Amino acid sequence: MPQFCPHALTSALPQVPFESTDNQGIVYTWVGRAADPDEAKLAEDIMNHMFDDSYSKQVINEGEEPENFFWVGIGAQKPYDEDADYMKHSRLFRCSNEKGYFSVSEKCSDFCQDDLADDDIMLLDNGREVYMWVGTQTSQVEIKLSLKACQVYIQHMRSKDTEHPRKLRLVRKGNEPHPFTRCFHAWSGFRKPPA
Template identity: 90%
Template sequence: NWDDVLTVDYTRNAESVLQGPGLTGKVKRDAEKKDQMKADLTALFLPRQPPMALAEAEQLMEEWNEDLDGMEGFVLEGKKFARLPEEEFGHFYTQDCYVFLCRYWVPVEYEEEEEKKEEKEEEKAGAEGKEGEEAAAEAEEKQPEEDFQCIVYFWQGREASNMGWLTFTFSLQKKFESLFPGKLEVVRMTQQQENPKFLSHFKRKFIIHRGKRKVAQAAQQPSLYQIRTNGSALCTRCIQINTDSSLLNSEFCFILKVPFESEDNQGIVYAWVGRASDPDEAKLAEDILNTMFDASYSKQVINEGEEPENFFWVGIGAQKPYDDDAEYMKHTRLFRCSNEKGYFAVTEKCSDFCQDDLADDDIMLLDNGQEVYMWVGTQTSQVEIKLSLKACQVYIQHMRSKEHEQPRRLRLVRKGNEQHAFTRCFHAWSTFRKPLA
């Protein structure tokens, strides 16, 4: 550090420099200070990530899709990957694994030296006459303006085993690497932790069904899906949840499928539009409804309060009280408290967090605007619990000074005992995933 050098008084001798607040003294003090720094709580003081504007998200989506030259899908069937029909793109199942091979155009950037060299050659060719000009033009045409890159996205449902990944690494990945040497990148993703670029290719119609593809599990049972956007329109998903009317919310749109036992009419499907839902999401719900179901289903878009008793409430299993707002969506933040780095550190998850971000061996802090929940995993150490409690208190104090009109209360929650006010902050809360083989 030059500051240390420049602050030295060169009129003093070596002995006096070494004594007291000299360079050695500074090094010693720094070392002592470092030993005392056992916690990094910086994340707690940073402002909440603002939601991305719809126009910005749509522009990003457009740019990423313009670069996309082609996309091929594969799904694990038994012990091998089979090609996924294009009409099934955007439909994912929690017990399945998928592979998408995406080819992107990449503009070629030439170095300035090469450009100068080309210019000189063109000048020389121009001097040689018309034939030279034609040769230069031909050479320019042959010059590739664009190259390509391939990204393989591997998607694993939260109920799928790791066998899919092993099968992929020993079969498809090897094949792709031989086809595109040096141009292949593999991105492994799990359900609801997808790469935004990957999500953009489905243009907000990203549907996650429960169970396994091609297996008509409980086909005659009604099913309910919630459409939700987390922080950005890029992170919009339509996920199957428990068929329970208490999970409805006036700020969201839902899709309810009520099957019939008739061959010519498979059932009726409703797009339920909450009275406080976003108009863009209401339009999207209608689009998803038409994408998900063919003409063998009757389709109906209904506004909250206009539900038909016969099929809607009977199908969803009786009318129960439900939330009429999702104010928490404007405040939710999830922090992870861990000492895996060798010291205690708090890090914030992005706004597109999910249930599987709750790490069993750590403490998580969830702020919903009214309460700060300290979530304790089953494998958390006592040291982490003590330090996380301090971090919670620091955060609540900080938020009190920032948003004094909205004081937070501290709540302790153990894994498996989460209340509705906690679980509703996560899209499609379900049972915890068991460690998979």
């Protein structure tokens, strides 16, 4: 099921087939209540470009979803995060000593679950907490140095962004809480390494 948030538009466009053979189905573009109007227009343009006139195309605003088609098409209505303020603050950093020295480097803004390196420490800032994510193959030296890096980062952010003081949270691979996982696109269980 696609994950919705009020600041983003879904990239998945569910299709619900019609009873008749004349039409192939309905294509929805869902617009979250806090989405930028230019992004909403772009999503509609993309829908119109991807699907021809044999589809019924509809732009649906959050809260105005037709129960009989929209929610059925994506497998039923389920709870989703209505607060997406974390998207303005989410940053991911990699802490590693693989090159013979300890370094902290920021991942690109479009990070994903695959960026979590099992042999490193990852720091995730969501605007409220700084998570120190520990992979299963992390060294004790990396843990110690990453903890210090977290403390320095949190102190820096407290002076830079006084409205959003961060708290430190420790997370082990496989035990990630929802506030952590929602910062990643399409989070799923970790794949087991090949035997």
